[in-house]
Amino acid sequence: MPFDQLKLENQLCHRLYMASNSIARAYREPLSKLNITYPQYVVMMALWEQDKITIAELLARTAIDGGAMTQILKKMVDKQLLKIIKDDQDRRKRFVQLTKEGLALKKKAASIPQQIKCNFTSINSAQVEQLMQLLDLVVGDLSE
Template sequence: MSFENLQLKNQLCHRLYMASNNIARAYREPLRALNLTYPQYVVMMALWEKDNISIAELIERTAIDGGAMTQILKKMADKNLLSIIKDEQDKRKRVIKLSEAGQTMKLEATDIPSKVLCQFPQLAPKHMTELMALLDLVVGNTNEQE
């Protein structure tokens, strides 16, 4: 009986795990300057794209778990980066709105993607496009099975 399929070198999941860890480490230093964690940065990017949205929409846009999102938003509100406001039409809903400090941070964050990419000089723009397309397939397939 062969156990080739159990060797780490043959595992897609392990490669994705290692890649995810490497990328997370690459973001640490640039995000430290903004006093943000990576999940907080993801929330900020979503809000910079579209501000004044419901928590449900923010969860959908970021794919961050609802329980984790609640904690992230609370910490970000404590940092005065955003406000959590009751929806005018439906008081049960909460809307997230960037503060002036949160909006200003966008200017400070503009160079983060290039700082992170500089840490992966072997990845040409073509590779990045191909990798993102392949990862979209993986994410799409796993979301369809849920």
């Protein structure tokens, strides 16, 4: 029995793993200039879209694990990029809000998506869009 089903070359999951690692490496240099990691960048993008949201909303938008989010937010508060605010009506609810420094970082980060996109020399814009749609389907199927 050849066990072809166990060869790495036959695994979708391994290709996704390699792609994820490659993308993380591509972001490393531009994000290091901003002194943030990729997960911190994801949080910032969510907050640049809509500031002062609950931690629960931030978790839903970013799909970052709750335990990891706690550590990410702590480091970002230490960097003075955001602050955590308690809700006056519900003590259990906390809001995440950008600081002046966090808002200013948006302008510095504006060119990063295009920098990363320029690394995709083998696929065109339509294929990038198709890939995003396919990955959305994969995530949707595995999230159910």
